[in-house]
Amino acid sequence: MAAQGYLVELKGLDDAQLDHDERTITASISLAAGAERKVEMRVLAPRDSAGDALSVSMHLAHFHTMSEAWVHRTITVDTRRSPQESGNTGGGLTSAGVVTVIWLVVTSFAVALTGVMVGGRRGFFSPRAGVVAIMVAIGFWLVFAGMAWRDYRVLNEWTASTATIVGRRVVHHTVNSQSRTTGGTSRSSDVAKPEFALRYVVQGRDMLSTGYDTGSSLRVGGGKAQLEKEFQEWTVGAQVPCWYDPRDPADVVLKRGYGGAYLFALLPLLPFALGWFILRSALSGKP
Structure with a gap:
């Protein structure tokens, strides 16, 4: 699957093994010569993902003949803007x-x-x-x-709910800094931030979206220690408290409060x- 996509639903494969962290699906099927098997996948794209194409790669292997083949497919998907962006100008601002x-x-x-x-x-x-x-x-x-x-x-206006984690990934950002004491040597550090794919209920209907925090948190030391702790507690399938914007229910967070970025x-x-x-x-x- 695409590196940024989250698999939220799969049909057509029995006893499939899903690795949400690696974005892979492994399954064994019996397929006679000339027969077909229809497989349907529902993929959730993160809110900050760019582009309008979904790419899927499939590795086919026949155990008896040891033959294999790779199949790549790309489809164009419709994009939807949030209510905050629906009133933008024709230039996309x-x-x-x-x-x-x-x-x-x-x-x-x-x-x-x-x-x-x-x-x-x-x-x-x-x-x-x-x-x-x-x-x-x-x-x-x-x-x-x-x-x-x-x-x-x-803290005061968003609606509280309970979300089921259906996927997760780590988003890495590289921060460059320059030190005067070392003659202007440039240094780069990697800041890791988790992102979770969530399924929650909004006014009686299921909603799928991605989120984590409000954006004001400060991740000290690249956030690795906090990331490991959260990944141990917030596993795929776990139910966690969440809060979503009633004006834009797709805007959801798992952590709230004023962060250290201030x-x-x-x-x-x-x-x-x-x-x-x-x-x-x-x-x-x-x-």
Whole structure:
């Protein structure tokens, strides 16, 4: 199966062995010459997966003759947008993309207006540079504000339910950093985050989707220790508490609460203070 797909239903194979972690199905069947066997699979794609194609590979082996063959098939699947994305523009911009474009326009207007009204010297400590520093800091805080609003809604507005885990995988993200003490040597670290395929009930009907947390958790040391613990407890077939968005029931999480990522909201304090000092000095007529 595709590396990102979750097998949630299988028909046509008796006593099939499913390995959800490896995305493989193993089965033995008796098939006479010229006969056919119809196999149906229902595959769930993660919410963040890209593309509109599903690829399946099948390895056929005949034990008596030791002959084998590989069969590859790719089909095009329909994609569905969530309610948060249904109101986007024809160019495919989501609500977050629209907000980003508006903020860039507002920042450009504020910089231009500062140059007209205040003027002053050019360079790193010019009034325009001060406005840019302030607007960039506010932009970062708006991102964290959106994250906090999501956490608040999960805690107070989302509906509680019980989910059955039908699949799981580990999503790896590579984070690059540069060290000044080693002459600018670049380092990369691997951050592992679990993702679970879930089956739960929404207003009397079954729902299939993927999720884990709200996005504000901070995985220390790449999250390997926490990942191993969660994979031991949250196995395929286990029933776990979950929370889903009543506006978009496909948006579901297993973990909720304000995470450690908000510590990074302190980083824009320095550019904001520097920009405020520069702008205040320019407005007060100081050199």
